[in-house]
Amino acid sequence: MNLAEWAESQGIARVTAYRWFRDGKLPVPARKVGGLILVDTPDEPEAAERRLTVVYARVSSSDQRPDLGRQVARVTEWATGQEIAVDRVVTEVGSALNGHRRRFLSLLRDPQVSRIVVEHRDRFCRFGAEYVEAALAAQGRELVVMDPAEVDDDLVRDMTEILTSMCARLYGKPAAADRAAKLAAAVADPGGDQS
Structure with a gap:
């Protein structure tokens, strides 16, 4: 499929997709044929094999950094008890109130990440988490919350x-x-x- 169609199917602006292609950051293989950019869409069985489950842990400030390890341990232990195999752990220090969380955004952009596991919903997103969950669900992805209670x-x-x-x-x-x-x-x- 061409890059514009791929961008639309992924909910990404065409301009962003072209910039990613130009900068070599497009998350799927693509090639230029004449004036057209073609995206190589992977076969469904192959794509399913590469789906990842990621544990995401976040604290608001640097003085809370020691809690990151404990948070990761709690979530990983819970996920294992739920028979959820964890492929990767992503930790971050940053407020949930702004969009300056580089690792959080890269998780959302990565189509290979099919499941994101967090301790509390607010570790993932303070406000509007239901919108992010709906967007993930539309892509066949999910957010799993260990403890749905607010902190x-x-x-x-x-x-x-x-x-x-x-x-x-x-x-x-x-x-x-x-x-x-x-x-x-x-x-x-x-x-x-x-x-």
Whole structure:
């Protein structure tokens, strides 16, 4: 099939697919024939053999990094008990509130990953997880959640991050710089006007 048809079938923008081909990052074999780019679609039995199950573990900040190993151990042990063979483990440090999680995005892009196993749904995606699950299901892939209960501690931390971000946008950097300058002046002149 041609690259445009392949991109549409995968839910990828044509421009993105062309850029991946040009940069050599297209996840399937493709070749240029004249002005047409043809994608070699693998045979179904062969594709089924290469389907992977991945354990994904994430913590929000670097100070929680020691919990990654424990999280991986809990999820892997649970998956083994459920007779789910784990092919790969992916760990990441990053907030679930933004799209700056490189490893998370690569899991979603990888068509060989058929099953992603996580400890809690919020380890995978804080908001809109049901949309990501629906998109995975449409591709014949799935998200398996070990413990569907929410983790309140992380939710509170994320709400604090949201509020902080909103306040920074509302008051802006100039206001913060102005406050810092007033504080520095007050420290330098302890007997001066403290308004």
